[in-house]
Structure formats: structure tokens, C-alpha cells
Amino acid sequence: MLMQTPIRPTAALPVTATVSGRPVALGAIELMGSQMSFAANEEIFGENEPCEYVYKVVSGAVRTYKILADGRRQIGGFYLAGDTFGLEVGTEHHFSAEAINKVVVRVVRRSAIVAQAERDCEAARELWTITARELKSAQERMLLLVKSAPQRLACFLLEMSARLAVANTLELPMSRQDIADYLGLTIETVSRTLTQLVSDATIGLPTSRRIVVRNRSALAELNA
Amino acid sequence: MLMQTPIRPTAALPVTATVSGRPVALGAIELMGSQMSFAANEEIFGENEPCEYVYKVVSGAVRTYKILADGRRQIGGFYLAGDTFGLEVGTEHHFSAEAINKVVVRVVRRSAIVAQAERDCEAARELWTITARELKSAQERMLLLVKSAPQRLACFLLEMSARLAVANTLELPMSRQDIADYLGLTIETVSRTLTQLVSDATIGLPTSRRIVVRNRSALAELNA
């Protein structure tokens, strides 16, 4: 149960600081820690494993998830460049985490962070802030999961668009199955709903992973 | 039906330890603050209002909620004796809160708590812990909301049973509508599902608000 996360710290890739524009968490210890990288679909940590590290995405995309008793998978969240994940108050992870594509993360030992927070109230507040951000996103998902399929997709697209769109075009890192498991739908429903949005001219879908937002207000109104 | 403790809204009742068995949050400032009481269905605070106080339930039950764009209400959580609610990292509430029945709370000014946390890392950790507990429960609800109606009810009953059952019997403070809005179901589905559990002899329902858990493992297995 203890020990080896299947983590191999690769020799320092010269990752060009892919720092996103958002308020950077873990500021106080921002410069500490080393980098690790993971191949697509590689496990980063498992549910119930001891929480050894806290992770910050440098590049790539990560999903956290749980496998439900009936075998379905529920995705807890997607983490993109600049996002922090894997932080727990307790000493065990509540979700598993996997790389969606090639991922580089910076890691800091949990023990170091917690020790720091015991001395430095500023650092302690950062931990609180990170957890509160997670809470907000979990609460938003709660609201998502009681909406209709088109509404869920619209929310998802707006969320992703805000994170990684350039000129209304975005390249999704995750598969239809990932999206379905995130939104609590089936892959077929996700696909059909996207097709519908295309025929409404709300979005374009030049390739299955590339989305063009053609009518943002139509997406927003779906939730109105 | 006289179930609630008869608590008067009088000024300063010298409330002695409102101790629940759980690790007491806000320990450092546990003794500060004054009491407030609310009548059934009275608003405690509204969404987007400035977060002036943090609340701890002394007696009664509280619901937090949002009204969705289509008019439906989603309940964020139920808070019973000993639970803390209304704490935000930012300065605005994300949900509204109402008393379900007659409620007494102890309140502490948010500014006092935050100021304390800036000096005292121990207090800062408490804030983190409270928010992390909220996060865990929001994540559990995420998982709930993708399950079948009987599974959601089973989860709900086990959760409530753990909180307020005495000898396998519990008195629900909340209405069917509250339960429905908590579980993302309709009132009819909640009612039918409970009826089904009764005919399975999984629970007894001597009155509409009183639940007797007859076969706990059957409830647990529903989620298996």
C-alpha cells in the first residue's frame, strides 16, 4: 500500500516555463520541487495511495477519476497548465490521477508544504485557497450534473474555451469518453449533442478534437 | 409532531458545549461569537451577499441552495448540529442558506476569523480543514448525482442515519421537496422510491418524516 507511485523523475527536460496567467498558487514554494513527466494514459497516483506529492501542471492535461462500484468511471476534474492537483488535507488521495497526453508537472513533497504552512500563515492561506478553488469547481459540477445533456456540453465547451481557446478555436486534449465520464453522460450522447451543435451552427468541428466556437452566446443561453 | 428542541430566540443564552463527536472546527475561536436563531424557512444569508459571518449549528437543520436558471432549486448541503457553514475564501457567499426548522447558530465574524488565521497557523489550518470537508462532501455528491434513484436515496438515508439516527430510527428535519432538490430528483420519484424500500422491508416509514432502517446492508449494497 505504501511506496512506489509509478513515478520516474525524468532527467530534467528543459521545459520552458509554461506559466499560465492565473494567480499562481504555491507561490511561496514556487521555485522548489523537481519536474516529472508522464506518458499519455500513465498513472500519476492512485486513489487511497499516500499523498506524497502535490503537483502543478507545466504542460499537458491530467484527469482525476474514481471507478464506481458498477464499473463506470467518474472524472473528478481536468487539470491544465498552471493548475494544481493532488493536494489533500489528509494523507491519502481521494481520486486517482492519469496523464491524458504527454504531461510535465512540477512536484513538491506534501510534507514540505505542510511544514511550511505550520510556520507561515501566508503559505497556509495558499493551501486554503487551492482547496477552496477545488470546492467551487466541485460545486459547479454538482449544478452541471442536474442539467440536460445540451446544457452540460455547453458548460463544458465554455469552460474549455476559457482555458485553452485561441481565436475561438480549441484543441481538446481529452477523448469523447473522457468528456462523457466528466459530464455523467454516455459517449453516444456526447457525440450526438456535438453533432446537433454543429448543425445549429453553434460550433464547428473541423476534426473530432478541434472545436470552433461560432456562437458563444447561443452556448451561454443554453444554460440561461 | 414535536420533535425540535424548544429553543427561544432570546438574546444571550449561555450555551454550553454544543459538542458533537467530531473534531471541533474553529477550536481556537470556539468560545467567541454570539448566538442567533431563525424560524423555519427563514433566510440566514443570500447568494452573493457579503460573507459577514461564519456559522456553526447549535440546534436545528440548515439547507444551502441555489436557484438554477430554469427555476429549479439545487440544494448544496444540509447542516446539522455541530456543522460549520457559510465560510468562504472570498468575501461573498456562493449559496443561499435557510433554516429548515427552528435553528440556533453560533456566529463569528468572518473578519475576526481571517485576522486570526493571519497570525495563527493553527487557526489557518482549521479554515483549510473546514473547506476540505466541504470539498469532500461536494465530491461525494458529484458521484451521487450520476447514480440511479434508488442508489441516491440509499446514500442519503445512510448519510442521515449516520448523523441523526438513534437505534436505527431517525426523524428527518427536511421535506420530500428538500430531499428531491438535494438528490437531483423529483418529489414523486423520492416518494415512490421510499415506498419501494418499504415494500422491500429495507426501511420502515411509521410517519412520513420518521425512518426506521431495517436492513442497513441492503441499503449499502444498493451502491455496491
Added chain:
DNA sequence: CGACCATTTGATATGGATCAAGCGATGTGG
């Protein structure tokens, strides 16, 4: 080219929503 996998599309089934009515407890006014 051919195998494989992700995605889309089609046909059908079903769980829970919706619409509608009935029931039991509680309270109110005549």
C-alpha cells in the same frame, strides 16, 4: 493495404419526469 481504435449514426428500450388525481393530517371559521 489492412487492422485497429475513436467517433458517429441508427434503432430501440427504459428510468425518471411530467401531468393529474387522491389521501391523510392539521388547522380554521361558522
Added chain:
DNA sequence: CCACATCGCTTGATCCATATCAAATGGTCG
């Protein structure tokens, strides 16, 4: 004290959104 209104809950009938089952399409890589 009883007729009646009200409210919360239950039950019944029907509908519909999404799941499920099944097959076709298309992109990728050996």
C-alpha cells in the same frame, strides 16, 4: 364540533430524454 380548506405526501398514467445495443465511418499507423 364539524365542514372545509390547505398542505405535504403518495399513487397512477403517460411521455420523453438519454441509455443501450448495434453497425457504419473515418482516421492512424504498421
